[in-house]
Amino acid sequence: MSLSRKHLVIALAGCSLATGIVVSAFAANDSGAPSEAPYQGLVELGFPAPQEGELVHVPPTMADLEDADIHPELKKVIRYGYDLFTNTQQLRGEYVNNDMNCSSCHLGEGRQPFSAPVWAAAVTLPDFRGKNQHVNNLEERIAGCFAYSMNGTPPQYGSDEMLALSAYHQWLATGAPMYPSQPIYGRGFPAPDEPAESPDYARGEAAYQENCAICHQDDGAGHYENGEYVFPALWGDGSNNWGAGIVRVDTAAGFIYNNMPLGQPRSLSDQDAWDIAYYMSSQERPQDPRYTGDVAETLERFGPTFHKRSLYGQTREHDGHVLGDHANFGEKGNVEPWNVGVPRFESLSSE
Amino acid sequence: MNKKQWVKFSLLMGVSLVGASSVAGTAFAETGNAERGQIAAATCTACHQANGSGMNIPGGESWPRLAGLNADYIVKQLHDFKQGRRQNATMMPFASMLNDQQIVDVAAYYSQMPVTPAQGGDDADAVLLQRGEQLAERGDWDAYIVSCKSCHGPGGTGVGGQFPGIASQHAGYISAQLHAWQDDERSNDPQHLMGAIAKRMSDEDIQAVSAWYAAQDVSDQTGSAEEETTQ
Numbered sequence: 363m364s365l366s367r368k369h370l371v372i373a374l375a376g377c378s379l380a381t382g383i384v385v386s387a388f389a390a391n392d393s394g395a396p397s398e399a400p401y402q403g404l405v406e407l408g409f410p411a412p413q414e415g416e417l418v419h420v421p422p423t424m425a426d427l428e429d430a431d432i433h434p435e436l437k438k439v440i441r442y443g444y445d446l447f448t449n450t451q452q453l454r455g456e457y458v459n460n461d462m463n464c465s466s467c468h469l470g471e472g473r474q475p476f477s478a479p480v481w482a483a484a485v486t487l488p489d490f491r492g493k494n495q496h497v498n499n500l501e502e503r504i505a506g507c508f509a510y511s512m513n514g515t516p517p518q519y520g521s522d523e524m525l526a527l528s529a530y531h532q533w534l535a536t537g538a539p540m541y542p543s544q545p546i547y548g549r550g551f552p553a554p555d556e557p558a559e560s561p562d563y564a565r566g567e568a569a570y571q572e573n574c575a576i577c578h579q580d581d582g583a584g585h586y587e588n589g590e591y592v593f594p595a596l597w598g599d600g601s602n603n604w605g606a607g608i609v610r611v612d613t614a615a616g617f618i619y620n621n622m623p624l625g626q627p628r629s630l631s632d633q634d635a636w637d638i639a640y641y642m643s644s645q646e647r648p649q650d651p652r653y654t655g656d657v658a659e660t661l662e663r664f665g666p667t668f669h670k671r672s673l674y675g676q677t678r679e680h681d682g683h684v685l686g687d688h689a690n691f692g693e694k695g696n697v698e699p700w701n702v703g704v705p706r707f708e709s710l711s712s713e
Numbered sequence: 714m715n716k717k718q719w720v721k722f723s724l725l726m727g728v729s730l731v732g733a734s735s736v737a738g739t740a741f742a743e744t745g746n747a748e749r750g751q752i753a754a755a756t757c758t759a760c761h762q763a764n765g766s767g768m769n770i771p772g773g774e775s776w777p778r779l780a781g782l783n784a785d786y787i788v789k790q791l792h793d794f795k796q797g798r799r800q801n802a803t804m805m806p807f808a809s810m811l812n813d814q815q816i817v818d819v820a821a822y823y824s825q826m827p828v829t830p831a832q833g834g835d836d837a838d839a840v841l842l843q844r845g846e847q848l849a850e851r852g853d854w855d856a857y858i859v860s861c862k863s864c865h866g867p868g869g870t871g872v873g874g875q876f877p878g879i880a881s882q883h884a885g886y887i888s889a890q891l892h893a894w895q896d897d898e899r900s901n902d903p904q905h906l907m908g909a910i911a912k913r914m915s916d917e918d919i920q921a922v923s924a925w926y927a928a929q930d931v932s933d934q935t936g937s938a939e940e941e942t943t944q
Contacts, residue, residue: 403856423855448851470854576875576903577864585873587866625859625909 384544385412386419386537401475401547408628409476409548409620417544421473421481421534436529443530446523447472447480450512451591453523459694460513460648461584461591461600464527467511467608469621473534475548476620476627481534482549485542492667493607496706500528509699510606513648513692516701551608551616554632561611563680566641569634573623582645597645599692604650605702610671615639643673644685648692650674651702657687744814745784750822753815756807765823767883769832769927774803775885781828781933785874787820790901799901827933833884834924841917845925848918858913861922864906869926875903884927891919 385400400420405411412418422430427440446453448471450463469477488499493506501519504527508516517523571580577593578584584595595601608614619635620627630638654660661675669675674686691697754761757779761767765780779787793799794808811819837845847853849869852860861869864876871878879887893899894911902908914922 407857424851471851474854573904576906587872588870590867592863592866592872623904623906624863625857625906626904627857 443526561640566637603648745817745821750818766829769883780826784824837924845921880929887923
């Protein structure tokens with residue numbers, strides 16, 4: 363079976379402009395246009411429909427990989443990348459020091475819209491990144507999620523693990539245009555609308571107990587069964603550290619609203635999603651690897667580019683606890699990941 | 714062991730195993746007593762069998778395996794039947810016969826039995842089983858069917874008292890439950906967690922995943938397995 367890439371521009375009914383939805387789907391045969399609009403199922407679950415002018419990409423599945431007309435050695439490496447992505451715990455103690463897999467946050471094996479589908483990075487990088495103030499490529503982006511979200515130390519650039527993971531990301535992007543000019547449908551974890559009332563700890567705690575504790579437990583530590591994690595930790599040593607993207611309250615609200623409770627996306631009210639995100643973001647977790655030794659100083663340095671959207675360094679109202687005021691790096695201990703705080707391209711003259 | 718010794722033994726176990734084993738923890742933490750449970754379960758064996766294996770009944774109503782199910786899960790189901798939160802004409806009268814004490818006792822009794830192998834699903838071909846494995850282990854996110862494993866645990870052997878083991882459960886029973894959720898005939902799941910998934914499945918999906926889990930033998934019957942291989 364040969365594979366073809368399809369780029370269709372669907373003009374919306376009643377729209378006379380040349381702009382439309384750009385659909386890139388991976389098709390295992392030449393049977394023409396997809397039989398139904400992509401992501402119709404998501405729309406039925408309450409997700410927004412693709413908008414005019416958006417890039418809508420349906421990544422290939424692992425079943426498509428088996429049929430793909432690519433070198434068998436490449437297939438092996440992509441399969442390994444998939445395996446690392448969905449079972450990152452196999453790197454526990456080496457590159458990973460918490461209870462997470464990449465797929466704990468990037469649901470649906472990294473393919474799912476509104477769950478930060480990872481293929482987007484493969485077609486938009488290299489690009490400037492505000493978080494570290496320089497141009498990053500795909501490997502450096504992946505390394506970032508290791509250092510922060512996985513509370514780990516990334517595999518080296520060019521290593522087998524890194525190459526396999528990036529091959530998986532790039533494979534998922536098959537058929538999508540490089541450096542697209544359109545916004546990408548379902549990218550990131552878009553936050554729900556601003557809530558009517560500002561997020562509240564006590565309301566968040568109550569909503570958490572009602573909607574989340576059955577799986578993530580009362581104490582947010584998640585759940586292990588027979589030594590294997592089933593429900594990942596939302597805070598505490600088993601979770602991501604203070605430098606991870608999901609500690610930003612709006613990102614957390616976006617993740618929760620679009621993905622949780624598991625199997626019931628978009629079932630929470632905007633208010634509940636924000637309240638729970640605020641409650642979750644008000645709990646302790648391993649220290650930010652960029653920690654200078656002082657929480658106020660760290661906040662001052664990384665506030666403008668990052669922590670202005672998190673509760674790091676803030677005082678918790680109900681007990682006066684200053685969030686992030688500790689030197690607990692979790693299971694990783696006091697090892698600074700090699701990719702943190704490394705400036706690049708400094709020799710290039712400024713324009 | 715007589716009743717008094719048993720109680721003493723369970724107390725000792727309760728103390729020495731605190732935090733060490735969740736299985737022992739749940740079995741002994743309640744006031745459930747397996748010996749009393751055996752007596753209360755005398756009427757149950759007609760369907761669920763003396764070894765708790767239940768029975769797959771092709772074309773009829775299958776009797777679920779109870780052996781090795783989590784005690785808290787059994788307690789919840791029996792209360793749900795009794796209170797009408799879970800509707801089933803066959804099972805309802807038997808649950809209603811039990812008082813609260815007997816419920817925790819039979820739960821202790823069945824939860825401590827070794828898991829038995831499942832029947833049914835033999836007509837599933839390799840393609841169907843592969844579909845079943847995909848749904849169980851990875852899900853089908855294009856249809857927003859989250860993998861069964863993400864709630865029922867690795868291998869489908871269950872997670873705590875809320876997410877029952879479904880590996881080594883009869884295919885006919887798994888299939889009947891999934892259809893019951895689809896048709897709103899079963900709706901006693903917490904937060905609609907199971908119903909939301911079941912409603913997204915096709916008849917073929919249900920057949921596939923039921924056959925696959927029935928074939929995942931997590932039973933504790935090394936003896937009979939040996940017998941089979943030597944035949």
